[in-house]
Amino acid sequence: MENSLNETDSALEETKTSHRDIDEEDSKAQIDDSGNQGSTKRMDGSLRRMSRNLSKTLTRQSSSIAEALPETTTGWTVFTSVILSAILGYEVQLQHRLTHPPVTFCQNATGSVIEQVYKKLTESPDHILSRSIAPSLFVGTRGTISSTAAYFMGGPSSASQKYMRFREIITMSQDGANIAVDWEIPLQPKQETSNSKEQQVDQSKCKSEILEGPIQKPVVIILHGINNDASFGYMKSLQRTFCDRGWNAASMNFRGTAIRLTTPRGYNGAYTGDLRSLVYHIAGRMAPNVPIFLVGNSLGANIMTKYLGEEGLAGTLPSCVAGGASLGNPLLLDSSNVKFPFSVLMALGVKKIYLDNWKSIRALKDDYSRQSFHKGLMASTIEAVDNAVAPIFIRNDEFYPYGVKIGYRNGEHYWFDASSYRHVRHISVPFLNLTAQDDFLVSRPSRNKLGYCIGNPNVMVVETRCGGHLGWQESPPDTAFGSSSWADVATADFFDAVMKTNTELSGTAIGHNETETVTLYESSVVGPGNMEKDLKQIQKDSIAFQRTIKPRL
Template sequence: MTGEAASLSLDKFLLTQCPSFHKSSTYYPTPYLFNGHLQTGYASMYKEKSPDVNYERELLQLKDGGQLSLDWTKPLNGTQDPSQPIAVVLHGLTGGSHESYVHGVLEKLVQADYRAVVMNARGCADTEITTPQLFNGAWTEDLREALAHVQAKIAPGTPMVAIGFSLGSNILVKYLGEEKEDTPLHAAISVANPYDFLSCNTNLDDGFFSRHVYSRAMSGNLKGLYARHPLMKKHSDIDPAQVMAAKTIRQYDGACTCKVFGYTTVNNYFRDASSARFIEHVRIPLLCVNALDDPIATAKYIPWEEIQINPYVILATTDYGGHLGWFQNLSAERWINQPLAEFIMAMFKAKVTTTCE
């Protein structure tokens, strides 16, 4: 990108290069999904996939003996250009490349002849584990290895933009704060990030509805993932009965996550995992998108001040959207797909020529 756009600050770049984020553009939720709970519930059931998004799987062997899978999108025209910019995608809790929120964004990138790779976490998306370890919100080493692997497979200097959803967005932001200027990524997007694990989980536990619906559902997904991998039962510090008895995220993390990763308490794990502590150290353009009525990634725990003091980070919020919802129109299509794709493609073209002042 040359000329005036090349010297724009991040916020002005967003407004000029991404029409969906302009002040004149407004998100209106689907009439029958008029609050965060309804949007979140519908998102959990919404399974639509794009016929244009197809993958080629690669298994990545990690340094510690573990394994994750990389799902590379197939080009619609049948040819792959190694110098073509690439989006790296991190899914949400127990998700994968099959998720509708992943397909929605990748459809627009693939249709524009761009490519992407989805990093499926250990044990997710039918990826077998090779050690008795899954993942957690604080563990960034797998992402670090995956990015190094992707970078080695593409042409030197090829723009890479990462996008993370929910748990994946927290891992991504924590990683960016740890790496500062040393990441191979040129830009990133955080979507529905919980930021503060301790506060968000306490908030879930304190509410009768949130504890018995959201926390129970997420712990159920985690237990299902644990049960699908018999190798996890071979971890000497884990009591499988205690894991399967968990009814909340906190109980699951106490029975499994803390034991696998050596945390003395659940609170210590939650504190370590919170990307809110790292976001002020991010040194590449980072767009954060959150819905203010998100019942899981609660708005009051967004690190407002830390974002405000970091010129590399910009926060875009919507009044509605729930957790990974953002459905609009009577047909309940995801509004968020277009603005996310706009930012990724704009950053592909701009590379790192925008200023962050």
Template sequence: MDCSSEQLSESPECAYKLLFKAISMIPKSHFACFLIFFFLYFLYNFLEFHFLEDAFTAFRGSPISLTYNPASEIYQDVVSKCRILHGRYLATPWMSSPHIQTTLLNFFGRPPAVTYTRQLYRATDGGTIALDWLLYSDVLGDGRLKDSSISKDDTTPIVIIIPGLTSDSTAPYLKHLAWGTAKCGWNVVVSNHRGLGGISVTSDCFYNAGWTEDIREVIHYLHREHPRAPLLIIGTSIGANILVKFLGEDGENIPIGGAVAICSPWDLLIGDRFISRRLVQKLYDRALAIGLQGYAKMHEPQYTRLANWEGIEKSRSIRDFDNYATCHVGKFETVDTYYRHCSSSSFVAKVAVPLLCISSLDDPVCTKEAIPWDECRLNKNIVLATTKHGGHLAFFEGPTASGLWWVRATCEYLSVLLSSSHMHIQKKTMSCVPLECSIDQGPYLNVTDGMVAAVGNELITHVQEFKQLQNTLTVDLDSSTKVVSDCSNKEAKTTSSPPLVDLKSSKIFTTMRQQLDRIVQQSNASFWILSYIAVLSTPLLGVALHFIFKRKFKNAMVRKLVG
């Protein structure tokens, strides 16, 4: 039925009929083009492409933004000489998306061929850490070190690398980093997390985002074995969070000359909120949770005993895994407690080592919202470099995406730092760590029957206090024993001994009281610590009472014999 103009104005049905007739006359190829255009537009925005933005700037890239303290000597004498950090970063054009860069990093990373030499380090709690070495001679073709060993007097810098979450030395980005740093003439060692790198967990301790004890042990071990070799350290992703937290915890008392933190999450609580916000972030959350589940399955016997295994298997996110696994093993009250306790942002102000931090503003995993801008600006030892694009640990550059920009920037920074006078020198000081609930403490120490107790720097301070107390009491006990011997051999001259013994006893109890007051002021002593004091003081108390009442016993015996 044809619709006249009068019918069209009176009946809307005729208008719709004409519209459908017009649509039916459009070629299907035009529909296909429209759908393709709509899909590409959606994909361009969903994956956050910036190809057109780069094209409008003639593919010059975006400048690197540097945040630092105006009075920072690290910036004035080191970073200011780094040409790469004062240049621009342009992502590979056909990878101009943070999501494509991050995704292809693990599948298309195109890493160089790297052959590590493995060393197994046994931690003090019985855990095993895999140290994978790459010597500069292996990369540069220098045959002088055919036995792949480093002498104790070697002065070649050693670069320590801390991997990211569930990553080990075989990750493509770590191979890029290890190869790049070794080409600079440095020896490289990747300190794998516990249970990764094909190594079994040999204790009830597992690593987490704030676990700093392993890297602390490894650093001090390497410093003892190679005291003349400068130590440098690089942390990536969660490894960067661990690094910054460690630097803040130990302050000046670190044998590290310089450090670099790449794509740190900074604040885990903010990161947790961010990664569950949008659909694309939820995909990363799910992928990382699958990786954590795979890690747990490799160590199922320990997790079955220490954590909620059924919950681990049902975990759909990182937060779920931390709720059913990390909080159980680490004895954290809640997931938020764990995130607050292990976030490195609260330790930035205490960093005393020259530290370069590199982050991307479009990082799809570690959000820019968590970057502690003001804290980094206030610390004269920190320089924060941020790029507009780059993804998470990717920063591909060049037409073939053969290299990672942050690897070049890191190597240049460490080279300039090594040739400067700003390498950190260890200063042994007593660190003062704020007291917190023991359930919030890490690292974790196996106590008995599979139970895991939290142990932090607070307990280490107590141990040092008791060692000092024990040494003091041992000296006093030896002196008192000597007095006992003298008194027994010279009974005729005992009249001068009691004042000496009373003075010595007074000194002993005064020392004990001072030490106990210091410990009580710092924290509430636990039952076993008080028991230790009782056991230690019992023999000493007996000696003191012996001399206090000796004259009374002697006089009583004389009166009894005379009577």
């Protein structure tokens, strides 16, 4: 009997156990069915709690800040002074880190003009290539701000009675295009105290000397950058610097800038015909042994470098041209390397010039030209604009007699023809190439083509720690914003040293004639196959005269 009862109890226990298992499985199934809803509710709850905690934290911090702020005028004065002192202290430290002399690269050819020029520019610690460049606070210490200031500030005033400004319109012989040349010339000291009638007569004489000749003082021709003209601050600053030396300054406005186009072809970065015509015009007015110098900025530097190389190779450079200076020159022109937002801004500037001169551009009646301009106007970047309108650009042969042609195959064909690094090795006069390490537009391509520059014994390359694109504002700043920057003074000192050296070596300020140029470059032209080999040898033989710059911090 007991065994039967035990068996019955065991069976009941097994039945209860099986029922509990079934109940647990049912409960698990119900939990699984409602799992997603539970997880969502828990997540929502966590987010709400996090939001409340964050709000409380911010409220407490805001209250703490509000309680910490001063309540009196004196307190606010002290508080503001502390903040400004901290900012100024950081800026002074940054200025100190950036203050260094420039680095100079050139060939160490004993007795050459460049060697003599370099010695004159480094004779003492105070000379332009020996002394440290201290960038101006808040502007010169930052490349982008420095560049913006150079472009958009007005430059020195034109109201001074020490100088006279006027505009000359010159017609290009190639296609009848007109360009405007803005002259600034120094007046004699006696004219400042003379009466108005005498002053007008004297100014008329000075103007007549420039327009008819013979011009008795050195002339510096200045070229501007892309989408600019001679009215920009950096152009006026250069003009004033040269006038303060007693020289005449002529700022060239590219065709389609400053005045309306008279032909349907605007300027570009490869065409040197307009500069060639201008130099011929002015050279015909120069008195014997009075030099002409050329200065290019940005795209204008590329055009000027290409022009000097073309003329140097053929031996056709006018004998009165004594030297050149290139500021912010990319050397390698390739719009596909221009990054946002500068690619868009450059494109907008080019399209604005097209629209300003649309009346003349409409003279192109053929469908292909019209379609090219339409594509250019619709393009969003400078690369796309170049690709669209390059087939209808005006251009010239790079060899004498520099025949005028129309069109490139595409943008790459145009960029290759425009790149001045291919021509810098043929420059036959003393030449300064000046760049800044923080130039966001041209520093890298210019440094990559350094070998082509120092491959020419007439070329001096100067690189500064700071300066931006055409900025180079130096501390302490001048009393009037927009007056001479470090680069302006360096360029003028370079030209002055060239004239002194030429006078010492040849008895004239020019020191250059066509016969010498032809003889020199008949022996220096190198075929493409040997160019790379020669450049490697040149880089081994070349020397950096001064390399005092420290690694960046």
